[in-house]
Amino acid sequence: MKISRTKKIALMVAATFVIGGSYSTLGFTKPIEAQSNAQGVNILPFKISEQLAKKIDTASGSDKFPCLVTFDKHLDEQSYANLEKQIGKFSKKQVYETVLEGFAGDLSKEQILLLNNTSFVSHIELDTEVSLGKDIVVTSDFSKNTDGWNGGFSDYPDKDKSIYKLNFSHRLLPKEINNKQKGLYISGVNRSDDLFMFVKKKLDKKEKLQPNTTYSVTFDFDIATNAGKDGMGAGGSPGESVYVKVGATSKEPLAVKDKTGFFWMNIDKGNQSAEGKNAFMIGNLAKTTTDHGKYELKPFDNKQRPFTVKTDDKAELWLLIGTDSAFESGTSIYIPRVNVTLKEVGEWTAAAE
Structure with a gap:
C-alpha cells in the first residue's frame, strides 16, 4: 500500500530524551501510540526520523519498512535474541559495530513503535536507498x-x-x-x-x-x-x-x-x-x-x-x-x-x- 505524503507529523524533540542508567537484560515497555496535544496535532516520539514517521503514519501495524536502527550501546548475539523475544523476529541485512552500533533490516510498524520506547535505541530512520543508475x-x-x-x-x-x-x-x-x-x-x-x-x-x-x-x-x-x-x-x-x-x-x-x-x-x-x-x-x-x-x-x-x-x-x-x-x-x-x-x-x- 502506498503511504500518504499529505499528513503532517510533528516530532517530539530532545526535551523528553533521556539516555543512560542501568538496563535489566533488555527492558521494554509497550508502544505508546501517537497522542494528540491541545491543538490536535499528532505527535510521535522523536527517536523515529521525520521521513520514517511520515511513512508509518497511515500504515497498518504489519506493514514493513526497511530501517536503520542505531543503539547507544553494543548488543551481542544473545542481546539480539532477547530483542527478538520482545518485538518479534526481524531480518538483519547488516549489523554495524564500528562507526555506529546498530543494524539495517526490515521492521513492521508495530516493531518500530516498540523500538521507539526502548531505552538503548538512539535513532530509527528509513533505509530508503535503491540504486537507479551508475555510480x-x-x-x-x-x-x-x-x-x-x-x-x-x-x-x-x-x-x-x-x-x-x-x-x-x-x-x-x-x-x-x-x-x-x-x-x-x-x-x-x-x-x-x-x-x-x-x-x-x-x-x-x-x-x-x-x-x-x-x-x-x-x-x-x-x-x-x-x-x-x-x-x-x-x-x-x-x-x-x-x-x-x-x-x-x-x-x-x-x-x-x-x-x-x-x-x-x-x-x-x-x-x-x-x-x-x-x-x-x-x-x-x-x-x-x-x-x-x-x-x-x-x-x-x-x-x-x-x-x-x-x-x-x-x-x-x-x-x-x-x-x-x-x-x-x-x-x-x-x-x-x-x-x-x-x-x-x-x-x-x-x-x-
Whole structure:
C-alpha cells in the first residue's frame, strides 16, 4: 500500500530524551501510540526520523519498512535474541559495530513503535536507498592543486581572528607521511571551545549530476593527524575531542557573521560530537599510538552510513569534510586524498505484508 505524503507529523524533540542508567537484560515497555496535544496535532516520539514517521503514519501495524536502527550501546548475539523475544523476529541485512552500533533490516510498524520506547535505541530512520543508475565517482589526489576544494572556519569571533591563526593551503605532506606528495592543509587554534574547520567542494552537471535528484553520498578519505590517543588538554583531548564530520547539501556551506561579530555556519553541522541535519560524525583525530607530534595517516569513510542529499534546480550540491573541536588549542591536519561516490537513489514505498 502506498503511504500518504499529505499528513503532517510533528516530532517530539530532545526535551523528553533521556539516555543512560542501568538496563535489566533488555527492558521494554509497550508502544505508546501517537497522542494528540491541545491543538490536535499528532505527535510521535522523536527517536523515529521525520521521513520514517511520515511513512508509518497511515500504515497498518504489519506493514514493513526497511530501517536503520542505531543503539547507544553494543548488543551481542544473545542481546539480539532477547530483542527478538520482545518485538518479534526481524531480518538483519547488516549489523554495524564500528562507526555506529546498530543494524539495517526490515521492521513492521508495530516493531518500530516498540523500538521507539526502548531505552538503548538512539535513532530509527528509513533505509530508503535503491540504486537507479551508475555510480558517479569523484576523486581528488591534490598532486597539482586543490581540485576545487576550498577551506573555511566558523564558531569564532571576528575581532579575535588573529589569535586563532586560521590557515588553509595546498602544501607538501609531513616528511613522515610523504614529503613528495601534496595535500590540503588546514589549521587553527581553538580559543572559543568550539572551532569548526572545514573543506568543501561544489559538484554539478560537469560530474553528470541531474537536477532535483536524490543521491546517496559515500566519502572515503585520509587525514594526516599528529594527535596521540588518550591525550590530555584544555577542554578535552587533542585527538578524541576533535570530531571528524562529513556532509552534503544543496546550499553552499558558509561561515556567516552575526550581529555580534561571531561567525556561524549557515548549515546545520551540529555541535562538537552532536550531529546536525547537514553533517554527521564519523570519528575523531586520535592516532593509533600515544605519541603526540609525529603525523600518522588515519582513514575515514561512511560506507556503512551513506549521506542522502538532493541536488537543486541547477544540479548542484556541495561536499563537506570538517573537524568540530572541543580541544582548546591548536589543530593542524593534512588531507592527501578524497574519494566520493554518489549513487542516484529512488524512493521506496511501503507494501502490505
